[in-house]
Amino acid sequence: MPHILVTIPFSHFCEKARWSLEAAGVPFVEEGHCPLVHRVAVRRAGGRRTVPVLAVEGGAAIDDSPLIVQFADAKATADRKLWPASGRARDEGLELERQLDVDFAPHVRRFVYFHLLPRRDLALELFRIDAPPREHAMVRVAFPVLRALMRRFMRVHEPGMRRSHGAMLRMFDAIGERLRDGRPYLLGDRFGAADIAFASFAAPMLQPPEHPKVRVALESLGAPYIAAIRRSQEHPAGLFALRLYRERRAAAAAPSA
Numbered sequence: 001m002p003h004i005l006v007t008i009p010f011s012h013f014c015e016k017a018r019w020s021l022e023a024a025g026v027p028f029v030e031e032g033h034c035p036l037v038h039r040v041a042v043r044r045a046g047g048r049r050t051v052p053v054l055a056v057e058g059g060a061a062i063d064d065s066p067l068i069v070q071f072a073d074a075k076a077t078a079d080r081k082l083w084p085a086s087g088r089a090r091d092e093g094l095e096l097e098r099q100l101d102v103d104f105a106p107h108v109r110r111f112v113y114f115h116l117l118p119r120r121d122l123a124l125e126l127f128r129i130d131a132p133p134r135e136h137a138m139v140r141v142a143f144p145v146l147r148a149l150m151r152r153f154m155r156v157h158e159p160g161m162r163r164s165h166g167a168m169l170r171m172f173d174a175i176g177e178r179l180r181d182g183r184p185y186l187l188g189d190r191f192g193a194a195d196i197a198f199a200s201f202a203a204p205m206l207q208p209p210e211h212p213k214v215r216v217a218l219e220s221l222g223a224p225y226i227a228a229i230r231r232s233q234e235h236p237a238g239l240f241a242l243r244l245y246r247e248r249r250a251a252a253a254a255p256s257a
């Protein structure tokens, strides 16, 4: 059996794991699920609660994206490594990843869910992506309950959304600042895991056309979300992430020679 990546396919944490495995050239099969129902699959795969979970062929489950990235990095050949081998650059990269995981990704998610969850049609369209049809049918029926639970678990409300918007913009500025010296990637000259993490987490605010799972017609999103996307797309950090999707995302997905 190959490695299996259990996901909620549209999730930005899952995109980070998927892109990392692909960039490292680690083959895997993805198993997508709908939100909340995913917990059954997560448990079955040996994880605790969240996706992504990588059920390693013949091994234990890895249920945290930084550890999945480290697994991918360990398997990668020298030309596809995701982290510098050692030293200051590696520590700096791991610290940046931690900041993105903690201080950025959850804020993007809360901002997006605040605008998305009132829209049953759109939310269900996203939940449908690569999910088992039976699961999606269940989620359709249970949508009002599911939505209430998601709002509660992620504290999706107006003041929270505003705080998250501020935190998100601060990270865009910090990333823009880091790139001001003209470096092509976050740690310098080499593309790697920090770039993948930022681009994956920023994707819901940028809607890059190269995203392997999510295709949303921008016009369907509602004015405040569209305005935030437009601003992000013009921000230096947004332009950087869009470039990574354009230049690196399809290449990562292509089977290695």
Ligand SMILES: N[C@@H](CCC(=O)N[C@@H](CS)C(=O)NCC(=O)O)C(=O)O
Pocket: 008, 011, 012, 013, 014, 036, 039, 049, 050, 051, 052, 063, 064, 065, 066, 101, 109
């Ligand atoms: N620290 C985890 C966080 C992953 C995470 O928050 N995953 C979300 C999807 S975006 C999740 O599974 N949420 C559902 C839940 O908490 O039940 C990682 O980096 O893998």
